[in-house]
Amino acid sequence: MERKEFLKRGFSALGLAAIIPVISCSNDTVDPTETATETGSTSGSTSGSTSGSCTITASETEGPFPTKSPSSLVSNDITSDRQGTKLTVKITIQNKNNSCEGLEGALVDIWHCDAAGNYSEYGGSGMQSTNYTSVHFLRGRQTTDANGLVTFTSIYPGWYSGRAVHIHVHVYNASGKSLLVTQIAFPEEISKVVFAQGVYASHGQADTTNARDNVFGDGVSTEMSTVTGSASAGYELTHAIVVSA
Numbered sequence: 001m002e003r004k005e006f007l008k009r010g011f012s013a014l015g016l017a018a019i020i021p022v023i024s025c026s027n028d029t030v031d032p033t034e035t036a037t038e039t040g041s042t043s044g045s046t047s048g049s050t051s052g053s054c055t056i057t058a059s060e061t062e063g064p065f066p067t068k069s070p071s072s073l074v075s076n077d078i079t080s081d082r083q084g085t086k087l088t089v090k091i092t093i094q095n096k097n098n099s100c101e102g103l104e105g106a107l108v109d110i111w112h113c114d115a116a117g118n119y120s121e122y123g124g125s126g127m128q129s130t131n132y133t134s135v136h137f138l139r140g141r142q143t144t145d146a147n148g149l150v151t152f153t154s155i156y157p158g159w160y161s162g163r164a165v166h167i168h169v170h171v172y173n174a175s176g177k178s179l180l181v182t183q184i185a186f187p188e189e190i191s192k193v194v195f196a197q198g199v200y201a202s203h204g205q206a207d208t209t210n211a212r213d214n215v216f217g218d219g220v221s222t223e224m225s226t227v228t229g230s231a232s233a234g235y236e237l238t239h240a241i242v243v244s245a
Helices: 003-009 188-195 198-203
Strands: 086-095 107-111 139-143 149-155 166-172 178-185 226-230 234-243
Touching: 086 107, 086 166, 107 149, 139 149, 166 234, 178 234, 188 198
Parallel strands: 086 234
Antiparallel strands: 086 149, 107 139, 107 166, 166 178, 226 234
């Protein structure tokens, strides 16, 4: 089955539990003790809920390419050997239950595709023909500082058919309990500039807008990032994710 068709049909036939891998514990890192309760399909988001001045960030599916062992990928620079426009990712985790103050000590995992639309840790099947099962590029974990901030160095994500440009994020508390699985959306005007140059050019422009995306189609009010910079100098993404902790 092609990836685009898989995404159109959603995960109803599989269930999220079928694709979330078992993650082992280690002595110096914390792995999730609970997985997200999200079992919906990629046909839409779970809308953010509002409490006081905070709006919980919308939850999304983790699949179909979640990180298999996030505790082994603690790193600021997740670029590996991938070529592309430099992207600095700054994510602030805020706690709805504490007046949206930054949440210190949260574990933040991110992952996204490369310039050609491929994910590491997967491949060799109809979902992704290129086999990258033995590598781990563009995946990483960080722990939030006193302000709730984590920073990653990466490249601007590419795209694949049926999906708008995005980054996956899974947030846990310090004990490893899952707080939120979500995705970060990108301003389309900047993506168009990026995809017209460099290693992105041969892949062309994204075939799916945020409005027509099967995840973001119901709105990106809590998932849209702010991206500044240039294709020549690189970009900086800033985004706040609100969880209930």
